[in-house]
């Protein structure tokens with residue numbers, strides 16, 4: 001497999017870079033790679049059982065973990081149904097992260113128009129990709145490994161969800177992990193789990209980012225150890241030997257030969273089967289190869305289809321808000337506020353800074369024999385950069401009203417800018433309009449980029465108090481202070497003076513200018529959660545209880561990002577894996593199998 005990988009990778013990287021140099025793009029090329037990652041246990045349809053103990057819908061960050069863990073019980077029969085296909089080799093190259101949204105491995109969702117945000121995007125609408133592959137969104141994401149602040153989980157539990165406090169969930173974060181990090185507190189990192197975590201490529205620039213933080217009083221921290229809430233760090237990433245390590249590679253491949261685990265890809269679940277009289281779930285209907293099949297579950301169906309699709313499948317089954325289902329002519333089974341609590345972080349791909357030295361990721365660094373060899377043979381070098389993301393920082397702005405040590409802003413340090421890939425991928429992934437890209441970002445050779453991310457449930461700038469947008473402006477000021485520190489001044493760091501079209505009326509770099517810029521190219525950060533909210537039975541906004549069971553329906557659980565009831569201060573991949581680990585233990589315990 002390694003030799004095949006090297007050969008194919010070399011040929012395709014050469015082809016892609018030829019296109020890249022010619023500023024052409026051949027998206028088809030990205031997806032035609034031979035698929036080496038098909039799971040071994042792709043049972044032919046004639047061999048699937050008519051009945052399983054558990055059926056899991058969706059093999060994403062949570063679903064893969066659940067299938068892996070439940071199939072540890074050898075006399076349980078488990079079926080995992082996934083609409084997408086197995087990964088391909090291209091998806092293993094970390095630097096290629098931003099290209100994955102242009103492959104068939106995404107559902108291609110697009111956000112609705114909102115009058116006060118994303119105004120500088122094509123049709124004023126942000127892209128909202130979700131993965132469809134064995135491994136789900138972990139096949140298209142940026143592999144940044146973050147868990148969230150301990151107070152996120154204390155609040156999660158305090159809101160009527162016993163078993164979800166920091167102490168409770170830390171156990172599962174550690175269980176899944178196989179860490180190989182140089183700067184880490186190993187009291188907080190597992191070393192025997194399935195899921196590998198490594199350091200990413202560290203350029204001279206990220207070293208300067210860390211030094212800049214330290215100059216401003218932010219210590220270098222292991223941000224997943226949750227001892228110190230504020231600080232700077234290089235990124236911990238889900239890589240193994242420098243390649244993307246998806247949840248499917250981590251949790252399914254090692255167990256795929258288990259006779260009690262059947263995995264079907266390209267199997268699209270269209271319906272949850274529920275007896276309307278008893279409100280008991282007895283199976284699912286799915287489509288594969290143009291045919292429709294029904295399969296029964298004697299114990300439970302577990303929805304792990306992601307924040308959008310789990311909510312959709314519930315509503316198609318008549319579980320959702322009464323009026324909405326009536327509008328669509330779907331007979332009501334259970335009136336629950338499914339889909340009502342969608343939350344996401346917001347990110348802003350600016351400001352960028354110019355520097356005097358050629359230090360950031362560049363064509364000459366990438367189109368270079370040493371870099372390609374380092375990646376293919378040693379799993380090192382700039383190709384292991386997570387689409388350019390190298391550094392991370394957590395701060396609390398002066399506007400925060402939180403009494404606890406909870407950051408309200410995450411800083412992401414990006415080595416390069418929107419034009420590093422000639423505008424072929426990153427800005428398209430953000431759906432930024434041509435005029436904005438051409439005027440604001442594309443005509444400098446050596447910009448570096450510090451992105452900021454709002455670590456709170458943003459109201460997408462509808463807040464009458466303007467607390468969310470003002471917090472972002474405060475964080476832009478913080479970033480400017482970072483850029484003025486000695487480590488950045490030594491390389492001539494200065495704010496990119498190009499203005500965002502549509503914001504010319506405002507004095508450049510004034511607070512109003514940044515508010516305008518934020519409304520223009522502020523976008524969701526793809527950490528959507530909350531559509532199937534977990535909460536106590538007396539909370540009318542809840543859909544599942546703390547054991548992930550859907551209220552009023554028997555034999556149905558939901559376990560993925562949709563149950564997370566607020567936008568925790570983390571990128572959500574590891575949180576979904578933690579939900580999967582915990583869900584598996586809850587299920588085992590409920591059925592008397594937890595040893």
Ligand SMILES: Cc1cc2nc3c(=O)[nH]c(=O)nc-3n(C[C@H](O)[C@H](O)[C@H](O)COP(=O)(O)OP(=O)(O)OC[C@H]3O[C@@H](n4cnc5c(N)ncnc54)[C@H](O)[C@@H]3O)c2cc1C
Nearest residue numbers: 058060061062083132136137141142143144269561571573
């Ligand atoms: C572009 C991008 C970058 C990101 N970067 C990061 C990052 O760097 N770090 C991080 O922590 N998080 C990141 N995230 C977020 C994170 O990856 C997701 O939140 C997480 O993977 C979601 O896990 P999940 O289990 O909820 O759902 P998913 O992983 O989305 O899994 C759902 C699965 O269900 C399948 N499915 C859906 N409907 C059906 C159906 N009807 N029938 C059968 N199967 C179905 C889907 O195909 C999919 O495989 C990123 C997300 C995106 C989109």
